[in-house]
Structure formats: C-alpha cells, structure tokens
Amino acid sequence: MTGPKAQHAPIRVLLFARYAELLGTNVLEVHLSPGATVGDVLDRVREFPGGDAIGGSTLVALNHRQVGRGAPVGSGDEVAILPPLAGG
Amino acid sequence: MTGPKAQHAPIRVLLFARYAELLGTNVLEVHLSPGATVGDVLDRVREFPGGDAIGGSTLVALNHRQVGRGAPVGSGDEVAILPPLAGG
Amino acid sequence: MMVLTRVPIDLAPLVEEVAAARRGGIATFIGLVRNHHEGREVVSLDYSAYEPMAEAVCAEIVAEAEERWPVKVAVRHRLGALAIGDAAVAIAAAGDHREEAFAACRYAIEELKRRVPIWKRERYADGTEGWVEGQGVGSREEERGVPQ
Amino acid sequence: MMVLTRVPIDLAPLVEEVAAARRGGIATFIGLVRNHHEGREVVSLDYSAYEPMAEAVCAEIVAEAEERWPVKVAVRHRLGALAIGDAAVAIAAAGDHREEAFAACRYAIEELKRRVPIWKRERYADGTEGWVEGQGVGSREEERGVPQ
Numbered sequence A, B: 001m002t003g004p005k006a007q008h009a010p011i012r013v014l015l016f017a018r019y020a021e022l023l024g025t026n027v028l029e030v031h032l033s034p035g036a037t038v039g040d041v042l043d044r045v046r047e048f049p050g051g052d053a054i055g056g057s058t059l060v061a062l063n064h065r066q067v068g069r070g071a072p073v074g075s076g077d078e079v080a081i082l083p084p085l086a087g088g
Numbered sequence C, D: 001m002m003v004l005t006r007v008p009i010d011l012a013p014l015v016e017e018v019a020a021a022r023r024g025g026i027a028t029f030i031g032l033v034r035n036h037h038e039g040r041e042v043v044s045l046d047y048s049a050y051e052p053m054a055e056a057v058c059a060e061i062v063a064e065a066e067e068r069w070p071v072k073v074a075v076r077h078r079l080g081a082l083a084i085g086d087a088a089v090a091i092a093a094a095g096d097h098r099e100e101a102f103a104a105c106r107y108a109i110e111e112l113k114r115r116v117p118i119w120k121r122e123r124y125a126d127g128t129e130g131w132v133e134g135q136g137v138g139s140r141e142e143e144r145g146v147p148q
Helices: A017-023 A038-046 B017-023 B038-046 C011-018 C051-068 C098-115 C140-145 D011-018 D051-068 D098-115 D140-145
Strands: A009-015 A027-032 A059-062 A065-067 A078-082 B009-015 B027-032 B059-062 B065-067 B078-082 C025-032 C040-049 C071-078 C080-083 C087-095 C118-124 C129-132 D025-032 D040-049 D071-078 D080-083 D087-095 D118-124 D129-132
Touching (some): A017 D118, A017 D129, A027 A038, A038 A078, B009 B038, B017 C118, C011 C087, C011 D011, C025 C098, C051 C098, C098 D025, C098 D098, D011 D025, D011 D071, D025 D098, D040 D051, D051 D098, D071 D098, D087 D098
Parallel strands (some): A009 A078
Antiparallel strands (some): A009 A027, A059 A078, B059 B078, C025 D025, C040 C080, C118 C129, D025 D087, D040 D080, D118 D129
16 A cells, blocks of 8 residues: 655755755755654764764754754655754 | 020921821921930821820831931931731 | 933834944833732822932943943833833843843833832723732832841 | 734733733833844844744743743744834733743743744854854754753
8 A cells, every 4th residue: 555655754944054055055855764753864964064063962853843853754754954043 | 515406406297198187287297305306206206196106017218218217316307107008 | 311201111212222323133022011010900100209219210220231241222101190001111222233132221221110209000991909019129029128 | 912023013912812800910022133142233033933833832832831830921023124123022911910921921031042943144244244143943053952
C-alpha cells in the first residue's frame, strides 16, 4: 500500500532573517522518510548551500509551536527555522 | 528691645481635607512666644474647636517641607497640618 | 511643567516630554478613578492639594528618580471633580533600557502616593461622602510607626 | 485585535482597550527605535516576523499574564521600516491595583522579547546593515544553555 511517494513526504521549511539571506530563499521543500523528526529536517536543510550557518541551538517551530529536535514531522507540516529573535 | 509684640509672633497655619472640615476653616493664625516649635503650634491648634481630632502622628510641613515636631517656628512661617495623604 | 492640572490628563504629551532619540524604553503608569473602594460603590470624587508643596515634592521625586537612574521622568496629577475612569495621575519614565524605565516609573508612583500632599473625597452611590485616608505618610496604618 | 501592525503604533487605543471602570491602574511600556546600538549609529531599521506564529505566541503571552494576575493586557508590535524614535512595541496592562498592572506589563515585554519570532535589521550611519541578534531564545548568548 505504501509506495515510494509516501516514503518521501514533502515538508515545507520556512527560513527567516539571516537564514533566509544565507540560503537565498524564504522557503524550501524537503522530502524525508516516514518517521522523520525536526532534527532530520535541520540536517537536510544544513546540506543546502549556506545551510551550515544554521547553529546547533537554533529555535525550530512546527506548525507555529516551538518544538524540540525529536518532534516527528510528516507530509503537510510547516517547519520554521528561526534565527535568534530580536522583537521588542 | 523685645516688646510684647515680638513675644507673640503670628504664625499662619493651613488646614486641609478632613482637618479643614473639622475645624471649619482652611487657615488659622496662632501667636506663640519666641523659641516656639512645630509641636507648640500643633498643641495650640488642638485647643481650637474640633482640633482634638488631629492625631499625634499627623504630618506637618513648615514652608512646604516636612518637618519634625522640634523644628523652630517664627513670625511669617507657614505651618501646614496634613491629614493622611491620598494622592495617586 | 506644572504637575497639578484641573483638565483631563492626556498621556501623549508626557510621553513626548520624556522621549528622546537615544532612549529606547518608556514605562508609564496611569491611575484611574475606580468605581469601588473598600466594598463601597464610588460615583465620583474630588482631589485637593496643598498646591505649592505638592508641586515642590513632585519636582523633588522626579529629581530623585533622574539622579538614581539614567532616565527622564514626567508627572501629572489632576485636581478637582473626577468621574469614574478619569485619570487621576500619570507618570512617564524614559530610559535607554526598559529596566531603568520601569524602576523609575514605579519609584515615582510609590513616592508620590507616600509623600505628596493630595487628598481625595469620594462620593458613594448611597449619597454619603468620605475622605479617603490612603497609604501616605501619616495614614492610620502607619500611625504607630511614625516617630513623634 | 491583531498584534502586528505596519502603521505607527498609538498608545491611546491600547489603553482604552484595557481600561474598565473597576480597574484602578494601567502600566504601559513603549519600546522605541534608538539611534545607537552597541556603539554604532543607527539611522533606521526593519522588523520582520513569522507572522502567524508571532500572533499566536503574543496571544499566548497575553493569556498567560491574564491568568497569572487579575489584569487585562493589550500588545502591538510594528513591522516594516521604522525611523529613529518610532514605537516598535507597545504594551498596556490594567489591573485593580498598580502592583499587578506593573507585574503583568513587565512579564509581557520580557516574554515577547524572549519568545516572539520577530527579527530586526538595522541600517547604520556608515552605510552598512546588520541583523540584530537579540536576547530571544536561540540568541548567541543562550546557545550553550539550550538543550539540543
């Protein structure tokens, strides 16, 4: 029942501020196997040109909520990689 | 050199809020002997009708500055007897 | 700028008075006339002051705050008849950073309540009136602690 | 009410939003664009946000403050190009008494700076530009302390 497409669910990754500048885009799409986590998304994004600037402690949000590296991600999820915040 | 008039220097006493209401006036004039203190002014004011309501810990100002009971007063001084404050 | 005013207090001119290009944070406090006090329904009130002393003490408090922190502070206090919801007092404190702005604003309102000769007479829904004896120096709560 | 806005922030509507007849004290905070940062002269800046998350986190912070203290809180944060002296953020907190108004206002600005996904790019007098890495979660200062 599970074909090759299901094994490579597309996940939308948003980049902001310094990270958007370094990677030259505000949005990426990554394909990961079922069971993938936020940590896997980060690892994949770090492979893009400029992605190695994303620090190990970078804040990540999954569908608008802060999550840890272990949070599972799947098709349709929106992962946001957030550089150090500077509001206020 | 010092006549009877100098021994009875007039001191202007201002009353506010509850005290003005109790004594029926905003201002009194009291005459005291040279060497009199704020404490003497308070004792004299307490002799006026309604004056016994002025509490022992009442705040007193001499020429716009808070002072203790021992501060000397003389002719031309303005003594203000201040009920509990309620600004703000 | 005079502290005491008989017209409604607007916060905007106070904020402008303290703002400056190098200041990053402004903390303000507005004290409003409440519709209740110690369980009684308040309908309006009157503030009166020993005016020259109140101006002098407020200027002193502002100077103290500005000496203690790198801030600029502005204060207004209304006198006369006030309705529920009217601003009785407003304070603005601007500093380079929010820590000192908050600290100076808080200092100013606490000292104002403690030291400035202003009195408040409330009118209640049942038709009675009464002087409010607040938390200032000389209040009943403090009577035992004040040296004679 | 939306938190994020691209038009100048006016404090008055925030104060109105939180005021009510039984509330006696309103504490506010305004964060302004400063003309200097870490020794460099700033001429203007741009704020950007992860907008839906920023709205959600601000709503969460307001709800936390209103649960922790008996207060009503309102928040605005500006986005886009700002000039020196413009208000970047404004917070108003109204409570029965000033203690809770100050505490809630302070809580809201601290949490906003720590948790809301907003970024700031400064333009300096020497023609260069730079991202400001503030005190929020994920900032360089905190990197060592954040669990992986």
